[in-house]
Amino acid sequence: MMTDDEQGTDALIEARLRRYRPAAPPADLRRRIVPPVAPRWLWATAALLALTTVGLSWATSRVELRTAEILGDGVPAASLPGGPTDDLVTGGERE
């Protein structure tokens, strides 16, 4: 059983300790522990941009090849992506 004197001493020490508290974590600790993640809209925009770039690149190459074919630069029609086969070009009249 604690005496009144002991209780008084304890209360004084506790009060003295409570005038302080353990130091708070540094402000940048959260960023180091849980790295920030880009928001979803950023990922969606990046994906859309990538798809657009690929699509445009494919379309440009197709236009260039078609132009070359029309101008008769010696590019075989069959080399066009999705272009006609020899049979289609010759209309099957080769035989």
Next chain:
Amino acid sequence: MPRHSWTAGAYDEHGAALYRHALMIVGDRAVAEDVLHQVFVRLLRRGASAEAVHATRAYLRQAVRNECFSWLRRPQPVRREAHDGLPLLEPSGPAVQDDRVVLEQALDSLPPEQREVVHLKVYEGFTFAEIADLTGVSINTASSRYRYALDKLAARLGDERTDTGRTA
């Protein structure tokens, strides 16, 4: 819920308390940061199950304790080298008598187990039953650790206690 957001939420909710708990056990801010980092990295790797979400506080507390005491078991030279000497305590209010260093030295003289009980009791308001549950000892042991800790603090702060009594 994605792992990342769950971990971020857990940090926002419990990070500061866990850091303070770790700091009071290891007595070093850099080590307390490392401890928290380790615990959360492990959490991210494991992912968060539904059970873990329910038991977040208890799980994290236990993980932090384990990491702290595991660090304390390492060889002394490694621990001394890691000591950064930054203050452990900060004023809890604006008008505080500047005796932080004296209190820090007194706390530093306690064994980590006693310092932990003082922290949980004084700063976190845990009951002895809660402390016993968290630290895996009996209520009597938890209460004895607190008693011994206060006796040692009283002995160390003896002179200053008189001043405190006068100024309070």
